[in-house]
Amino acid sequence: MIFECNVPVNFDNNERIRLGHGGGGRLTNNLIEKVFKPIFSNEYLDKLHDGAVISLPSSKIAFSTDSYVISPIFFPGGDIGKLSVTGTINDLAMCGARPMFLSLSLIIEEGFEIPSLVKILNSIKEVSQKLGVNIVTGDTKVVNKGKGDKIYINTTGIGVIEHNLDISPQNVRVGDTIVLSGDIGRHGASIMALREGIELETTLESDCQELWTAVSSLIDEGIEIHCLRDLTRGGLVSALNEIAKTSNLGIFVEESEIPVIEEVRAICEILGLDPLYVANEGRFVAFVPDNYAQRTVEIISNVMGTTARVIGKVTEDNRGKVIMKSLIGSTRLLDMVSGEQLPRIC
Amino acid sequence: MCLGVPGRVVEINYDTNPLMGKVDFGGVRREVCLEYVPDVKIGDYVIVHVGFAISKLDEEEAESVFRYLDEMNKISEQLGE
Amino acid sequence: MKYIDEYRNSEIAKRYIDEIWRVCKGNWMIMEVCGGQTHTIIRFNIDEVLPKNISFVHGPGCPVCVTPLEILDKAIEIASMPNVIFCSFGDMLRVPGSKKDLFAVKEEGGDVRIVYSPLDALKIAIKNPDKEVVFFGIGFETTAPANAMAVYQAKRMGIKNFSMLVSHVLVPPVIEAVLKSPQNRINGFLAAGHVCTVMGYKDYEEIAKKYKVPIVVTGFEPLDILQGVLMVVKQLEEGRYEVENQYTRSVRKEGNIEAQKIIDEVFEITDRTWRGMGVIPLSGYKIRENYREYDAEFRFSLVTKYVEEPKDCISGLVLQGIKKPYECPAFGNKCTPDHPLGAPMVSSEGACAAYYNYKLNRVEG
DSSP states (O other): OOOOOOOOTTSOTTOBOOGGGGSSSHHHHHHIIIIIHHHHOOTTGGGOOSSOOOOOSOSOEEEEEEEEOOSSSEETTEEHHHHHHHHHHHHHHTTTOEEEEEEEEEEEETTOBHHHHHHHHHHHHHHHHHTTOEEEEEEEEEEOTTSSSSEEEEEEEEEEOOSSOOOSGGGOOTTOEEEEOSOOOHHHHHHHHHSTTTOOBOOOOOOOOOOHHHHHHHHHTTOOOOEEEEEBTBHHHHHHHHHHHHHTOEEEEEGGGSOOOHHHHHHHHHHTOOGGGSOOSSEEEEEEOGGGHHHHHHHHHHHHOSOOEEEEEEESSSTTOEEEEOTTSOEEEOOOOSSOOOOOOO | OOOOEEEEEEEEETTOSSOEEEEEETTEEEEEEOTTSTTOOTTOEEEEETTEEEEEOOTTGGGHHHHHHHHHHHHHHHHTO | OTTTGGGGOHHHHHHHHHHHHHHOOSOEEEEEOOHHHHHHHHHTTHHHHSOTTEEEEEOSOOHHHHSOHHHHHHHHHHHTSTTEEEEEOGGGGGOOOSSOOHHHHHHTTOEEEEOSSHHHHHHHHHHOTTSEEEEEEEESTTTHHHHHHHHHHHHHTTOSSEEEEEEEEOHHHHHHHHHHSTTOOOOEEEEEHHHHHHHOSHHHHHHHHHHTOOEEEEOSSHHHHHHHHHHHHHHHHHTOOOEEESOTTTOOTTOOHHHHHHHHHHEEEEEEEETTTEEEEEEEEEEOGGGGGGBHHHHTTOOOOOOOOOTTOOHHHHHTTSSOGGGSTTBTTTBBTTBOSSGGGTSTTSHHHHHHHHOSSTTTO
């Protein structure tokens, strides 16, 4: 994959990460000075202290961590850097928390190209900067070649809760409407299409994006949000099942209301995948009382530029389960599947 | 077996052996072997299974699923059912 | 998507469903042979909307479910060898062999790759001349033209590092085997639309006449299945037993002659073991002698080791429609999609997995 990037002057395009870069000595300092500092300089990192000392405007905070091991590390619509920021920010957003601070830990395989590292770090900077999120502390380790898959990233985030809503599965109520923020399956389908041995030609990109802007708009407009859940691996079905089980209520959705764009459908038809189970990285479901449903759809569609839709509701019966009305009017249990969906011929 | 997806032929590479071409499925394209539909033309629809076109889709017959019920109703009316 | 969405139209589906309700008076057991059709029936829960006196039996039309343990074990043995790139359709990766599955081989460091087409495996062989590339050639007659072409091209191009482990099975012999069984209660068949696209449906006329069962060649979308069911039920109600073609947009009576030519060039018919059902004579393909260097069984001089299935697995009875999955004592406890005992619990359209995953009430079906 060929790309342009601004490599700091003192590294050339052929340079690679060496074991010494993680050793804590001169090479590490070199890396910090020449690569990290130019990209991430801020009042916290510039102190070069062991930990970041921060002040928070509220004592009600959300705290979340996630590790990112995706392969390929560069994909249409994003890279592992962008994902490592949006992923954790979105987890905070699902708690109704405004993301403020992130830690950034890298585990890099010896021999990883520095231009690739710079590109990833720039992605991280771009996404976090857009939301005013500061990377305040970090760590870099280097492992022997063969002991890591190019680069692994962990981000841990702190967000503040500046409202009185209690956004959690425990707060889901019978009769709540379920709003889906947009069409599903873009991330998983676009990555599957790329795989060696599959190689479908498509302009489809991952939906990887931050969700806080949409969530904060809902909060600002006074929507009584009961619960939020972002869709990731396992797709829409996993997210709904998690809520159904945790809240011990039933979920009923209509297949005809679930938006799937044509390219995702095509990739899924060709490979025998079900879009309902395909991974997403920039979609969520919101559980709101019925009288807020229409406004919720409008706000999300406006902010995200997607087609948000009411897809179903929370029910008293079928507790812990997700039931779907199919296109031809029959009903079907949507259960979690074990493991990743694989392409099939049969 | 099963997974056969209809797509539109957008490219035919006549100098390949076996005959290869490109098929468009709702905006997604793939290289497909057309050896088993040798008289296919650009714009035709084919059914594709594991990268091979196994038949040319008969666009007239494709309507039969929708005509069938109407035909049944006509017959029933004639029989006075 | 054109030629797919139209066949999922809910209004026309309702009209077909109403018509089936109107026409159906007797109790009929219908078997759909193809795993893809099972998938549609389960995914759209078609049996829920049909009259209760129609019951579906999900037949042995899933190559994943019927690939014998011995072949799976051979695949795993080859895939575990150093210097081998083992290519397969995704379906086979989680099917349990006697000790593990191909996924486990991949996790343990074996070079196991999922491909979409057998030609992709051939490409991999050309790109990696110092490796042995083996393709797992499973499937029914639908996939045979593709697999045959890969072998045919490999020989034509003189590729020396490519071979295929073949486990092809044929539909007409297994339909006969089902009908011959003294426990058989099937009244009518939905024949596999893509198998017939390749092979035509002349072979079924003899079967229909001999056993007096209607056979309707059917497609894979909900409207196809519904029309196919209506056509079978009409025949049953009228006492007819003919072969009819529902999937006319793809299937011609003589099938695809070009495809049959290449199949015949590379493969010959042989006896095959069907997992859970035993040997069915003349029910499979093997690579012909003049293409033997491309046959992985010979290239790797593997010894066939016959292993017994787990005693609790009654997959053979399920595949023939003699027992329902929930009548198996291991169903849902010892045997689940997370730890399957047999193939019908692994494949998403294996009858057991389908029942487990999709039905509201896991016992009632």
